[in-house]
Amino acid sequence: MKLNFSKSLERVHLLLMLMSVLGVFAFLLFSNTLEFQDTVFTRLFPKPPSQAASSSETVRELTNQLLQTAKELKDKPDKKQEVEVKLVGIAQQRKAAMLAATTDDPNLFLQNALSKKIRDRLPKAVAQFVEEEVSVRGEPSVIIGDDFEHGRSETTYGLGAYTVYFTRENTSAFFTENRIELSGFALDSILVADPNRIKNLPQQVLARQTGSTERKVAVQLINFTDNTSRLDREGNPITVDNVREKLFSTVASATPSANTYYLENSMDKVAFTGTVFDWQQIDTTSASCTLADIFNWAKLANEKNNVNQRDYDHMVYVFPQIPSCNQFANAQGDYITPRGTTPRVWLYGSNIPFTYIHELGHNLGFAHAGLIQCSSKAIEWSGTTIPCPKDYEGDLFDIMGYRSKDIIGGFFPHMNAPHKDKAGWINVRSIKRNVDFVDLIPIESPSSGTHALSIPIGQSPRIIDYYFVEYRQPIGFDNHVRVR
Numbered sequence: 001m002k003l004n005f006s007k008s009l010e011r012v013h014l015l016l017m018l019m020s021v022l023g024v025f026a027f028l029l030f031s032n033t034l035e036f037q038d039t040v041f042t043r044l045f046p047k048p049p050s051q052a053a054s055s056s057e058t059v060r061e062l063t064n065q066l067l068q069t070a071k072e073l074k075d076k077p078d079k080k081q082e083v084e085v086k087l088v089g090i091a092q093q094r095k096a097a098m099l100a101a102t103t104d105d106p107n108l109f110l111q112n113a114l115s116k117k118i119r120d121r122l123p124k125a126v127a128q129f130v131e132e133e134v135s136v137r138g139e140p141s142v143i144i145g146d147d148f149e150h151g152r153s154e155t156t157y158g159l160g161a162y163t164v165y166f167t168r169e170n171t172s173a174f175f176t177e178n179r180i181e182l183s184g185f186a187l188d189s190i191l192v193a194d195p196n197r198i199k200n201l202p203q204q205v206l207a208r209q210t211g212s213t214e215r216k217v218a219v220q221l222i223n224f225t226d227n228t229s230r231l232d233r234e235g236n237p238i239t240v241d242n243v244r245e246k247l248f249s250t251v252a253s254a255t256p257s258a259n260t261y262y263l264e265n266s267m268d269k270v271a272f273t274g275t276v277f278d279w280q281q282i283d284t285t286s287a288s289c290t291l292a293d294i295f296n297w298a299k300l301a302n303e304k305n306n307v308n309q310r311d312y313d314h315m316v317y318v319f320p321q322i323p324s325c326n327q328f329a330n331a332q333g334d335y336i337t338p339r340g341t342t343p344r345v346w347l348y349g350s351n352i353p354f355t356y357i358h359e360l361g362h363n364l365g366f367a368h369a370g371l372i373q374c375s376s377k378a379i380e381w382s383g384t385t386i387p388c389p390k391d392y393e394g395d396l397f398d399i400m401g402y403r404s405k406d407i408i409g410g411f412f413p414h415m416n417a418p419h420k421d422k423a424g425w426i427n428v429r430s431i432k433r434n435v436d437f438v439d440l441i442p443i444e445s446p447s448s449g450t451h452a453l454s455i456p457i458g459q460s461p462r463i464i465d466y467y468f469v470e471y472r473q474p475i476g477f478d479n480h481v482r483v484r
Helices: 009-021 034-044 049-075 077-104 106-112 116-121 240-248 258-265 291-305 353-363 417-423
Strands: 002-004 026-030 132-138 140-147 152-159 162-166 178-187 190-193 198-204 214-224 271-282 314-319 329-332 344-348 428-430 437-439 452-457 465-471
Touching: 049 077, 049 106, 077 106, 077 178, 077 190, 106 162, 106 178, 106 190, 116 132, 140 353, 162 178, 214 240, 214 291, 240 258, 240 271, 240 353, 258 271, 258 353, 271 291, 291 314, 291 344, 314 353, 329 353, 344 353, 417 452, 417 465
Parallel strands: 162 190, 214 271, 214 314, 314 344, 428 452
Antiparallel strands: 002 437, 026 465, 132 178, 140 152, 140 329, 152 162, 178 190, 178 198, 329 344, 452 465
16 A cells, blocks of 8 residues: 655645545554553543542641641640540541542642651551651562453552552653662552652563563463352353463464464464463452452462463463452553563453453553544644543454453454554554655555554654554454455
C-alpha cells in the first residue's frame, strides 16, 4: 500500500479518511503507555468536587486535631493519661481517613503526613496509628487485575512488602532492570510516594539467560483447604491436558494456543513451551484475595511442587473460581527485559485461550489497548484536553483490549502497531518531516518492509506521545478483518 502525504502532517487525518473511502483498513492509535492511559482516565473520570473536598477537609481537620491535642501533653502534664486516650481516638479516626486517601488522593496523604520528628514525640500508643517515614529497597513489581466480564482493570504497584501508590501519573522510573530505593510514608502495608523519590541502585539483578526464542512456562493447578474445586467458571473440568493444549499446542487452527498466537504475532521471535503440574492442594484458604494472599499462594504452590522459579521464564498459577477474587486474573507486568524474578500469572477459574494470551502479554510488557472514539472529528491531543470519549480497554483490534466476554470468545486479533513496535517485532518508520510517499505492508506480514508509521505529537524536546498508522488485511488470526 502506498501512502501519499501532503506537505503538512497536519493533514494526516484527511489522508486516513481518504483511505477509508478506498476500502483500506488503517488504524490511528496512541501508544499504549501506562502513564498516558492513567492521564486519560483521570481526566475523563475526575472525582466529584464535593467528594474530594469532603475527604480533604476530614484529613486536614483530624491532622490539626492530633497536633493540637499532642501539645496538651506538655501543657497539661497532670492530665497526661486522659490526653493520651483522647489522642489514640483521634489517631485511629485519622488513620482510617489517611488509608482512604492512599487510593483516593495520594497527594492529600503526603501533604498531611507527619515527619519522623513529630511522630517520634508521640506516645507509642498513638504513634502506632500514624504513618511512618521509610526508605524501601527491592525489586519493583506491577500487578494488573483483569475483570473481563465487566470490562474493567486495576494496576497495582508493589515494592517489598508494600503496595505503592504514587502522587503523580508519570511512573516510568518504576520500570527498571535494577533494584530500586523508594522513599515515602508507610501506613500498614501501603507506601505512598512521589515517583521523583525513586532511585536506581547500582547493582543489577541477573537475568535468566536463554539462547532461543522459546519462553519456558511452569503451570501449576492449585486449590485450597476451603475450595477443592477443579472446575472453571462454566463448570468444565480444568485438566493437565486441556491446559497444555491452550498454552503450548503447535497445531494451526482458528482458535490459537498461546504458543501459536505469539509465534504468528512476533514473526517467529517468541514461542511458549513448558510443564503443566497436576492439581495440588495448598495448606491455606481462599477467604481473601489481597496482593499478599496471591503472593503467598504462589510461594506455597512452588514449595508443594518443588518448583524453582529461576528455572522458568513465566509462572502460571491456575485456580478454580475464587469468590473473594473479583477479577478473572492477575498478571505481573514485566515492562522490561527478563529479570532475576520470574513474571507471574494468576487465573481464577478462567481456562480459555484468550486469558492465557492476554495475561502472558502483560508478562511480556504490554499494557491494555484503548480506544478513542472521535467519529468524524479530528483527533487533537495537547496533553491537557481530550475532545473524544476513551474506552480504557476498548481496542477491539488488539488482544490486549477487551469489552465483554462475548467479544472475547469471537476472535483473536493481532496486537497493534505500538505494541509490536515496543517488542521489536515490526519495522516502523518515524515521520518527522514532510514525506511524499510511504509504502506500507500488512502488519500481519513477516516481510521486511515498513509495517507502520509513527508520527510525534508535539515537537522535540516536548513530544507528548505518538500517532501510529497501520495497515491490516485478513491474514492469519486477523481473518476477522473485512476489506470493503
